[in-house]
Amino acid sequence: MSPAGLAWRSLCGQPARAVLGVAGIAVVGALLFDMLLLSRGLVVSFRDILEGAGFDVRVTATDAPPLLGPPLRDVEKLTAAVRALHEVRDAVPLRTGRAEAIAADGSVLEVELFGSGAREGVGWTVLEGEGLNPSGDLPVVVNRRLAARLALAPGSKLRLRGTCQASSAVPPVELTVQGVVAFPFDAASGLTAMTSFAGFLQVCAGEEADLAELLLVASRREAGAEGAVAAIRRARPDLNTFSNEQLLNRLQRTDFSYFRQISFVLSSITLFFAFLLVTTLLTVSVNQRLGELAVLRALGVRRRRIAAGLLCESALLVGAGGLLALPAGALLALGLDRILRAMPDLPEKLHFFVFEPRAVLLHVALVALTGVLAALYPVYLVVRLPIAATLRREVVS
Amino acid sequence: MSAAPIVEARELTKVFPMPAGPVVALDGVSLRIEAEEHVAIAGPSGCGKSTLLHLLGCVETPTAGTLALDGRDVAALHDAERSRIRLTRIGFIFQRFFLLPMLTAWENVELPQSEMGTPKAQRRARTAELLAYVGLEHRAGHRPSQLSGGEMQRVAIARALANRPRLLLADEPTGELDEATGAQIADLLDRVNADGTALVVVTHNAALAARAGRRLAMRSGRLA
Numbered sequence: 001m002s003p004a005g006l007a008w009r010s011l012c013g014q015p016a017r018a019v020l021g022v023a024g025i026a027v028v029g030a031l032l033f034d035m036l037l038l039s040r041g042l043v044v045s046f047r048d049i050l051e052g053a054g055f056d057v058r059v060t061a062t063d064a065p066p067l068l069g070p071p072l073r074d075v076e077k078l079t080a081a082v083r084a085l086h087e088v089r090d091a092v093p094l095r096t097g098r099a100e101a102i103a104a105d106g107s108v109l110e111v112e113l114f115g116s117g118a119r120e121g122v123g124w125t126v127l128e129g130e131g132l133n134p135s136g137d138l139p140v141v142v143n144r145r146l147a148a149r150l151a152l153a154p155g156s157k158l159r160l161r162g163t164c165q166a167s168s169a170v171p172p173v174e175l176t177v178q179g180v181v182a183f184p185f186d187a188a189s190g191l192t193a194m195t196s197f198a199g200f201l202q203v204c205a206g207e208e209a210d211l212a213e214l215l216l217v218a219s220r221r222e223a224g225a226e227g228a229v230a231a232i233r234r235a236r237p238d239l240n241t242f243s244n245e246q247l248l249n250r251l252q253r254t255d256f257s258y259f260r261q262i263s264f265v266l267s268s269i270t271l272f273f274a275f276l277l278v279t280t281l282l283t284v285s286v287n288q289r290l291g292e293l294a295v296l297r298a299l300g301v302r303r304r305r306i307a308a309g310l311l312c313e314s315a316l317l318v319g320a321g322g323l324l325a326l327p328a329g330a331l332l333a334l335g336l337d338r339i340l341r342a343m344p345d346l347p348e349k350l351h352f353f354v355f356e357p358r359a360v361l362l363h364v365a366l367v368a369l370t371g372v373l374a375a376l377y378p379v380y381l382v383v384r385l386p387i388a389a390t391l392r393r394e395v396v397s
Numbered sequence: 398m399s400a401a402p403i404v405e406a407r408e409l410t411k412v413f414p415m416p417a418g419p420v421v422a423l424d425g426v427s428l429r430i431e432a433e434e435h436v437a438i439a440g441p442s443g444c445g446k447s448t449l450l451h452l453l454g455c456v457e458t459p460t461a462g463t464l465a466l467d468g469r470d471v472a473a474l475h476d477a478e479r480s481r482i483r484l485t486r487i488g489f490i491f492q493r494f495f496l497l498p499m500l501t502a503w504e505n506v507e508l509p510q511s512e513m514g515t516p517k518a519q520r521r522a523r524t525a526e527l528l529a530y531v532g533l534e535h536r537a538g539h540r541p542s543q544l545s546g547g548e549m550q551r552v553a554i555a556r557a558l559a560n561r562p563r564l565l566l567a568d569e570p571t572g573e574l575d576e577a578t579g580a581q582i583a584d585l586l587d588r589v590n591a592d593g594t595a596l597v598v599v600t601h602n603a604a605l606a607a608r609a610g611r612r613l614a615m616r617s618g619r620l621a
Binding site: 001009010012013291292295296297298299300301302303305387388391392394 | 447448451454456457476477480481482483484485487489491493495497498499500504507508509511512513556560
């Protein structure tokens with residue numbers, strides 16, 4: 001009988017111990033799997049959102065986080081210059097502000113307002129109607145929640161009063177809804193509208209023209225994001241130009257690093273618990289079977305083979321528990337993700353736990369390593385087992 | 398009976414270091430066991446019988462003296478080599494049977510053959526032959542917990558014979574059995590010996606010792 005066969009029979013011979021062991025590994029493994037998903041979940045999810053917008057390079061005035069720093073100036077000229085670069089396919093300036101949407105009954109809703117300098121509708125998914133057509137008469141596209149709250153559809157009129165400058169009161173402006181869209185960075189409960197640059201300046205009357213908080217750039221495929229970044233930096237070294245990847249790297253070092261650190265600490269703790277659990281189970285099992293093991297040795301079974309049997313036993317416990325941990329961890333991750341995403345003002349598409357094949361591979365590798373390490377002490381006990389003394393003890397006991 | 402002895406021990410000494418001071422379990426024991434011989438070793442508890450058996454079975458190394466099995470000095474061999482000798486040349490029977498509880502009688506008998514690398518067809522034939530030899534072919538699929546004490550000891554004897562050892566070492570083989578069952582096991586051991594396997598039995602049981610061709614008495618680590 002092979003070491004694996006003996007290990008299997010040994011586990012079957014003590015079903016309660018085996019079931020408890022597998023259940024324990026499954027619980028600990030599920031937590032480990034979740035921590036692995038969490039460690040990169042935000043990055044992966046954020047990358048998806050960034051790439052979903054259709055732009056791979058961003059330009060801001062300073063190195064402050066996008067939309068939080070001072071605006072870009074001379075945007076019309078800047079946009080034209082960037083669009084003229086060989087490495088650039090398109091560039092779209094973006095303005096941000098706030099407005100009040102006035103309902104038919106006179107009630108108002110706080111709305112996040114964007115002004116887009118796009119030549120054609122880009123950067124969102126059209127759900128109804130069409131995208132923003134800047135040549136239209138004060139066009140606007142709205143997100144699904146705003147459309148639902150105000151019963152808007154393509155062709156409807158939307159009255160917006162800008163609150164970009166809190167100190168001044170401006171009259172409302174009527175815009176024509178061209179479409180209902182999903183914006184990549186929409187918050188779960190956010191109301192969002194996007195109009196043309198001209199529409200934005202009319203709604204936020206008094207705002208300085210030719211400004212933008214952000215310039216979104218799409219690179220040409222042959223140049224790639226890094227090529228476009230380099231070209232823009234050469235043309236405008238005074239501005240802060242970065243690719244999606246560079247933004248993600250910065251976020252990984254700053255904001256997202258807390259999640260990575262938490263996941264690292266919790267992963268280490270769960271692995272340590274798994275190690276303790278398997279070591280304890282195997283050590284107890286070995287101590288209960290010292291007589292059997294001594295007899296096996298007396299019969300001529302080699303140390304190596306008995307050690308291999310213990311490693312197989314560990315592998316079976318850890319393997320079964322580790323496999324069960326994957327669906328259990330996935331279910332747990334769904335629940336935890338739902339809880340975390342309930343935080344206000346987070347983009348609706350942002351997830352904290354994101355499935356990746358590499359997380360499964362890492363999970364398998366870590367669990368396997370834990371299984372091997374956990375078997376070392378019991379294997380040491382078996383290898384050092386004095387046959388005659390153990391047989392004497394067993395007879396006396 | 399061949400001229401070369403199976404076992405030739407000279408001045409075997411075994412000292413166990415203990416916190417209260419060293420304990421001399423064997424004190425210069427010399428012993429020669431011929432092929433197909435039946436030897437019984439008797440003596441009071443703690444006189445060193447089991448220690449002598451463990452030394453003869455290569456599960457213990459002597460503190461001093463020499464031990465040759467089939468003319469080969471085994472005292473200085475590495476663990477792997479001694480394992481190989483135990484697997485191929487020596488059979489063990491224990492007072493408490495020590496069958497593997499998760500394996501059936503068949504699997505317990507097959508285990509040493511599997512360890513030796515015997516091909517499957519040969520293993521099957523040998524296992525069936527041995528279970529028939531000990532009268533347990535009908536219990537092949539039963540686990541030790543489903544067998545009586547006498548049946549477990551018979552399975553243990555079949556397991557000990559699995560690789561056709563030249564020497565069978567039995568440590569109180571009837572110690573856990575009632576008188577009638579013990580007598581059946583003694584009959585079986587006699588048959589094993591008569592079929593050509595040298596047998597060394599360590600026992601308190603006078604009746605069992607009386608069946609041996611040669612009876613040795615031990616006292617305080619020495620052969621009397």
